[in-house]
Amino acid sequence: MDLESIADELYGLHPTQFVEARAIRGAEARRAGKAKLAAEIAALRRPTLSAWASNLLVRSEPVQVARLLRLGEGLRQAHQDLARERLKRLSRQQHTLVGVLSRQARTLAAEAGHPIGEAAQRKVEQTLHAVLTDPAAAQEWASGRLVNALVAPVGFTAAAVATDVPVRPALTAHSARRRKTPPGPDLHVTSPKTAREKRLEDDRRRKLAQANREAEAAEQHARRREEEHQKAQADVERAEASLHELEERATELARQLHATAELRRRVRTELDNARHRATQTAPAARHARRAAQTALARLERLET
Structure with a gap:
């Protein structure tokens, strides 16, 4: 029994079964004298429904x-290559x-006897988009041991690979020659349209920079709140395991108390x-003793 096999087993269970099964495995590890393994099992967090x-x-x-x-590898490479x-x-x-995959996840959940709703399915879709954009998310998802839905990193979301996003074109020979040409005197005069x-x-660049800053700040804030929630959830799960x-x-x-009480009743x-029995046999014992003493006295008289 090792942590890998136990984690693989637990994360295949529905969240409602997770805590009890984790407590059972932890108790087994403690009885086997594996305190470290028991602590590692207790640290495993219960997955959300979408996870x-x-x-x-x-x-x-x-x-x-x-x-x-x-597909994720291809998208990331194509995005990098423009x-x-x-x-x-x-x-x-x-x-x-x-x-297709998000609908398949919903079908599988229903077949397993635990249907999920629209909100959970959207979380599954969110996770799949994160898998496409982030190699670390892809590795975590492929392990089959998610705890929470994954979120695509800022800077390369699903929108970044949409078909209507413009890609910077390569510099043509004509435009390159035009850029290398020294400006003439007339280029110092800027038309009102230019x-x-x-x-x-x-203005667009300033707004874009501001939007990027706000998005990054919102992402950092969301991650902090998610970390706080995860810590609180871990505390809940530890308390549930201790209570169990x-x-x-x-x-x-x-x-044991019931067995002891039953044993006490039988002994009493x-x-x-x-x-x-001792009370009943006491008179007979005294009578037999007196008879023995009388017989002994008669024997002694006869011997003298």
């Missing part, structure tokens, strides 16, 4: 898992595959019976 559905999808659809991972046509093609595959366009471009263990001990002590009954 469980994502884990179920990974465990049930290995072919589709491999397909999504390959390959517009490849981005368009892969983005169409992305939207189709994410939709100045307006420059102002609009500067105490309840098991209380049940065992109650069983045996004691009462023994006392009764």
